[in-house]
Amino acid sequence: MMNVGKLCHRYIRQSTFFIIGLSLLGLLVMQLSMLDEILYPILYSVIFSFVVEVVDALIWRRVALRVPESLPTFFIGVSGFRMLAALAFMFIYYLATDSDNMLVFLLVFMIYYFVLMTHHTIFFRKVMRG
Helix, strand or coil, X not given: CCCHHHHHHHHHHHHHHHHHHHHHHHHHXXXXXXXXXXXXXXXXXXHHHHHHHHHHHHHHHHHXXXXXXXXXXXXXXXXXXXXXXXXXXXXXXXXXXXXXXXXXXXXHHHHHHHHHHHHHHHHHHHXXXX
């Protein structure tokens, strides 16, 4: 039997390391290329990513402990939720900013989104295989 609490903590810790790593890389690119306009997209991407990853892990823990047979449905639901949340987040950013900044935001945000989606897939595939 897997220790769900430890796995949840490990997932949050790994996600946090990925988010911090991507942020440091983005800040390095910002400094070396003098691209000051990527600071806010990095900050907003960090906030979105951290909230989604923590919520994902906490809900996974609850489902795994209470109804483990519905984990496959959970994984499909999380993917849909993550995509809809990302679309809503991008739409809100679009409404709040001008179109020049939107492309920069989309590029930065998509890097965070795809890296964390890949982490989610690999992590839970390993967990489900035992």
